[in-house]
Amino acid sequence: MEEKHYVIVGSGVAAVHAAKAIRDHDGEASISIYGEESNLPYNRIKLSKGLFTDLHSDKVLIKKEKWYLENRIKVQSGTSITDIDPDKRVATTGDGQNVPYYKLLLCTGAANRKLNMDGASLRNVHNIRDMTDADKLKSELQSGNRICIIGGGVQGVETAWSFIEAGYHVTIVEAAPRLMSRQLDEQASTLLTQRIIGLGADVRLGQGVKCIRGTDSVQGVELEDSTILPCEHVVYSIGIIPNTDLARKASIHVQSGILVNENMETSTAHVYAAGDAAEYLGKVEGLWGGAIEQGKIAGTNMTGTPVAYQRSVPVTLFNAFETPLFSIGMVDEEQCDNSLTHLVGELYTRIFIKDDSIVGVISFEGAAASLSYKTAIEQRITLDGIDLAHSTIKEIIGEVMKRSQK
Ligand SMILES: Cc1cc2nc3c(=O)[nH]c(=O)nc-3n(C[C@H](O)[C@H](O)[C@H](O)COP(=O)(O)OP(=O)(O)OC[C@H]3O[C@@H](n4cnc5c(N)ncnc54)[C@H](O)[C@@H]3O)c2cc1C
Structure with a gap:
């Protein structure tokens, strides 16, 4: 019998976890990962959180080379796949090799949304998606440079902190009225912004960028109110666009991402998708944890063991500007029945309640404290009978955890 390939x-991370799941269920088959980047799969998150650490160290790899050898997983780095023929079950590499497959998984990830304004193509306008972007940015920085970060989401704020720690002057520009608006409510965002300013960054909120100024290289950023922020570099982080070209060319159904069902199957037989490239139930998750889980589910299904993907509660663990915090689940007060806030000094916690259970939390605590809240939210443990008006959040979560163990 011909070997299954x-x-x-x-x-990326979805690919590694898919390969692991395939190997866990099928000890014999051959498994190949084709990646256009020259590195072994690495922890992409480090490109912002650890921008000035040694990104080429083995510590940044998701798995060391030995693991791939032991598990007989072939990583073809520096090799892109440019075509798929689902009828013949063949993928074609950039240098024209035809690779027959038994099952194919698309983990093509996403690209950063590009900035579209005058000056966006000037030298020293950067965005960070891969190792090459990070290396290029660092090689072009000079001591004393001023950096303008466009986009005050998690990635923008974490990148800003990397620059501040490395001694650069930073301004964060965010068009929305507050930073990290998807994860934080107004009060939490204000507290964080105060800390960011206290640690030396400049923050401009509610101001879009009109254009980037300069002739050859960046000289400044012009805001909508015509304020000019002089700087030598711009780093923008304004969202992602899933890499779907390969799927589209093969007539696989695509909307924002490659459409998948709960088994991570695409519209085309024997072809699956997972991670930032995939769209499930109308949503591209774009998160590290989701890519891991989808990779596992895809790999398992590819071996013929049916398992359904269940989207987990979104968790953001943030630790920058000397401020650990987390945001879990639904934190939009308009979609909740009620919420409770607790502020002691600068330690802010707010829980969001709907249908008598906790559906979201924002807390300025470390990652370890997030686990109880995550359990409470995932298990939708009822708050019925708890006197919310006269209990602290700590007491409520304590009672909820007791209930979870029953
Ligand atoms: C700087 C940064 C910080 C982040 N921080 C966080 C965070 O704090 N928390 C969080 O949850 N998420 C974070 N993310 C998002 C997270 O990294 C992604 O959700 C995750 O990496 C998605 O994994 P993936 O395997 O789907 O795709 P990717 O990691 O994008 O990997 C896809 C790979 O496929 C390659 N590829 C694409 N097309 C082809 C082709 N045709 N042939 C061969 N190879 C191809 C790409 O080059 C890439 O190497 C961050 C992302 C970035 C860039």
Whole structure:
């Protein structure tokens, strides 16, 4: 019998976890990961959180080379897949090799949304998606440079902190009225902004950028109110666009991302998708944890063991500007029945309640404290019978945890 060949396109975290799941269920088959980047799969998150650490160290790899050898997973780095023929079950590499597959998984990830304004193509306008972007940015920085960060989401704020720690002057520009508006409510965002300013960054809120000024290289950023912020570099972080070209070319159904069902199957037989490239129930998750889980589910299904993907509660663990915090689940007060806030000094916690259970939390505590809240939210443990008006959040979560163990 011909050997089964599982082919994974893309070499990010979804690919690694899919390959592991395939190997866990099938000890014999051959597994190949094709990645256009030259590195072994690495922890992409480090590109912002650890921008000035040694990004080429083995510590940044998701798995060391030995693991791939032991598990007989072939990583074809520096090799892109440019075409798929689902009828013949063949993928074609950039240098024209035809690779037959038994099952194919698209883990092509996403690209950063590009900035579209005058000056966006000037030298020293950066965005960070891969190792090459990070290396290029660092090689172009000079001591004393001023950096303008466009986009005050999690990635923008964490990148800003990396620059501040490395001694650069930073301004964060955010068009929305507050930073990290998807994860934080107004009070939490204000507290964080105060700390950011206290640690030396400049923050401009509610101001879009009109254009980037300069002739050859960046000289400044002009805001909508015509304020000019002089700077030598711009780093923008304004969202992602899933990499779907390969799927589209093969007539696989695509909307924002490659459409998948709960088994991570695409519209085309024997072809699956997972991670930032995939869209499930109208949503591209764009998160590290989701990519891991989808990769696992895809790999398992590819071996013929049916398992359904269940989207987990979104968790953001943030630790920058000397401020650990987390935001879990639904934190939009308009979609909740009620919420409770607790502020002692600068330690802010707010829980969001709907249908008698906790559906979201924002807290300026470390990651370890997030676990109880995550359990409470995932298990939708009822608050019925708890005197919310006369209990602290700590007491409420204590009672909820007791209930979870029953
Ligand atoms: C700087 C930064 C910070 C982040 N911080 C966080 C965070 O704090 N928390 C969080 O949850 N998420 C974070 N993310 C998002 C997270 O990294 C992604 O959700 C995750 O990496 C998605 O994994 P993936 O395997 O789907 O795709 P990717 O990691 O994008 O990997 C896809 C790979 O496929 C390759 N590829 C694409 N097309 C082809 C092709 N045709 N042939 C061969 N190879 C191809 C790409 O080059 C890439 O290497 C961050 C992302 C960035 C860039």
